[in-house]
Amino acid sequence: MPDLSYTPRQRYLVRFDPKRIPHMFVDVLVIGTGIAGVRAALEIDPRLRVVMVTKDVVxxxxxxxxxxxxxxVLDPSDELSNHVEDTIKAGAGLCDPDVVREIVEEAPERIRELVSFGAQFDRKDGSIALTTEGGHSHPRVAxxxxxxxxxxxxxxxxxxxxGAGWTEIWEKTFSIDLLTHEGSCRGALVWNPHHGKTFVWAKQTILATGGAGRLYRETTNPDIATADGHAIAYRAGAELRDMEMMQFHPTVLYIAGSSRHLITEAARGEGxxxxxxxxxxxxxxxxxxLELAPRDVVSRAITDQMELTRHPCVYLDLTHLPKEKINERFPNILEMCREFGLDLTHDRIPVRPGAHYMIGxxxxxxxxxxxxxxxWAAGEATSSGLHGANRLASNxxxxxxxxxIHAGRGASQAALEIPDSFSAPPVSSPGPKVIEEQDLLNLTxxxxxxxxxxxxxxxxxxxEEGLKAAAEQVEFWDRYVSLREFQTVEGWELQNMLLVGRLMIESARARTESRGVHFRSDFPESDSSWERHVTIGEPSAAD
Structure with a gap:
């Protein structure tokens, strides 16, 4: 397995004096409040003190x-083996079959559990309605x-x-860096506009910070998806994997001047x-x-067709579908398109690909x-072995x-075994070489x-030519951005994005083949010797 390394210019993004910063002690710290972070928090023993932090609102x-x-797999005509096979086929040789089987087997239980939590899934004839999406051989998407x-x-x-009395949620709280001591994670240095910096010392930490789509000009992701978790984990000494694998969604609304809105895979799944x-x-x-090919195939096909026709987009056509189906299945897309004068029952939707899901x-x-x-880590910030080189839709x-669930259980059990300690371990930060604040950068x-x-x-x-040029340019930007100590979320996000951008570029240069979402025009074929992961790290001592 290729083992790359890239040493960040600084261990911590800011200088700090432990005697001048408030200290908070918790049992488990959960960073991120998406589906992975919230589900992890629900799994932690109620006897433990849990703090969840999110840089925006929950x-x-x-x-x-x-x-x-x-x-x-909820349809009697479907089988677990079909879901496993579809996932592995889409993953183009990089899925871990044991991981795929384990997760697919739990899927029906996980969906029923969501119903018990109060999630209202669409129904048909009293049962959960299922649809087909690209790469799936059977209707199995609830x-x-x-x-x-x-x-x-x-x-x-x-x-x-x-409603869980043992959890606290801190909104508008940015995690600047993970804290480490003697080779272990001990919590995080966080910041919010009301209290400034705080040391949150934790027996166990769960990272569930989501994706990295905002590294790309065209993306379906919200503004918060700036690869913060990838960056803080890497600076702390954690290993990252498959960082070249960014999935591009084929159908993103393309209207000049508008935000790039996702047009769900189900629109093609429904015909x-x-x-x-x-x-x-x-x-x-x-x-x-056809339209139900995996996302990597459809994204490249759209790109080729745009070049062939010399047009900036293609079009998604639903006009042949019954109006009732469009109104029932796609009410939010219908309303969104209506804002731009488009009627899905009569008009085609202009679409093109955009960065969507970080597999690495x-x-x-x-x-x-x-x-x-x-x-511990869960969700889009991880490389678990489920998605391989191309994520199957709705996995x-x-x-x-x-x-x-499993990160929550693991962190909970480990925290229960660690006795309470009310003294913070010694930690220091030389911090960046500070350039005076008046030398402002245009971060936007x-x-x-x-x-x-x-x-x-x-x-x-x-x-290789384009990747080399990108590496040199991003390295140049990073050289002078990393010299500064920012006091704002925007500055820290940019530093994180520059670091993760370099990790993605170096991983993409290392994989000299095409596989799944990673397409090298200078190496357009898959190479069986490359059915392995690209790992990057550990950059330096964690302390």
Missing amino acids: SSSNSSWAQGGIAG HALGDATGKEVMRALIDTVR GYLVDVNGDRFMGNYDER GLTVDLKGATTLPGL SLLEGLYYG DLRNSLGSIMWRNVGIRRD
């Missing part, structure tokens, strides 16, 4: 934006509110965790067609599965343990539930420039 996460649904599954699932989970500017249904030229992340085992003692919420311009070069050179198509 309801803001990638999980809440999920449209399609959760995959699980959905809610038509096309707003994540919103409904997170409502139910958040209501449940708010939507992809056509080009000339009205030609083109997917048959690329794959026999912290290496974890089936219990959610990372390579750094005391640190992400399932993964978040599974690893949230830097962030936009990073997103543009990642989209052009580390996007759907890659080659």
Whole structure:
């Protein structure tokens, strides 16, 4: 397995004096309040003190934006082996079969558990309604509110965790860095606008910070998806894996001046067609599965067709579907498109691919343990072995539930075995070489420039020339950005994004083949000798 290393320019993003910063002691610290973080918190023993922190409000996460649904074998005509086979096939040789089987077997129970928490899934003839999405051989995707599954699932989970008396939720609290001592994670240094910096010392820490889509100019992700968890874990000494594997969703609403909104996979699963500017249904030229091919295939096909027609997008056509079906299944997309003067029952939707889901992340085992003692991880911040080189649609919420539960259990058990201690271990931060505050940077311009070069050179198509150019440019930006000690979330986010951008670029340069979401135009074929992971880390001593 290729083992890369890239040493960050600084261990901690800020200087600190432990005598001048408040200290908080908890049993378990959960960083992130998406589906993985909330489900982890619910699994922790009520005797323990749990603090959950999120840099925005608790309801803001990638999980809440999920449209399609959760995959699980609930149809009697379907079998667990089919779900396993579909997942492994989509994963293009990098799935861990044991991990896939374990998670798929739990899927029906996880969906029924959500119902017990109060999630209202769409129903048909009294049973949970199921749909088909790209890469699935059977209808097995449970959905809610038509096309707003994540919103409904997170409502139910958040209501449940708010009722758990042993959890505290700190909103608008940014995790600057993980704290380490003697090779173990001991909590985190956090900041919020009301109290400034706080040391949160924890017996065990669970990282569930979500994805990295905001590294790209075109993305479905909310503003919070800035790879913070990947960055703070790497600086602390944790191993990351498969960082070249960013999944691009094929269908993102493309209207000049608007935000890039996801158009769910289910729109194609329910019979939507992809056509080009000339009205030609083109997917048959690329794959026999047509619009239901896996996401990597459809994304590349759309990109090729855009170049062929010299048009900035293609179109998703639902006009041949019954109006009743469109109104029932896609009420949120219907309303969103209506804001731009589009009627899904009469008009085609302009779409193009966008960065959607970060497959790479912290290496974890089936219990959610990372390579750094005391640190657990779950959800999109991890590389679990479920998705391989290309995530099968609607397996992400399932993964978040599974690893949230197991990371919560593992952290809970470990914390129960550690006696209370009210003294903080010695920790120091030399911090960055500070440049005076009056030398201000245009952070928005830097962030936009990073997103543009990642989209052009580390996007759907890659080659050595473009990757090398991206590495040199991002390294140049990082050289002067890392010299500064920022006092704002925007500054810390940019530093995290520059670090993770470098990790993604170096991983992409190392994998000299094409596999799943990673397509190298200079190495367009898959190489069987590359059916292995690219790992990166550990950069330096954790302390």
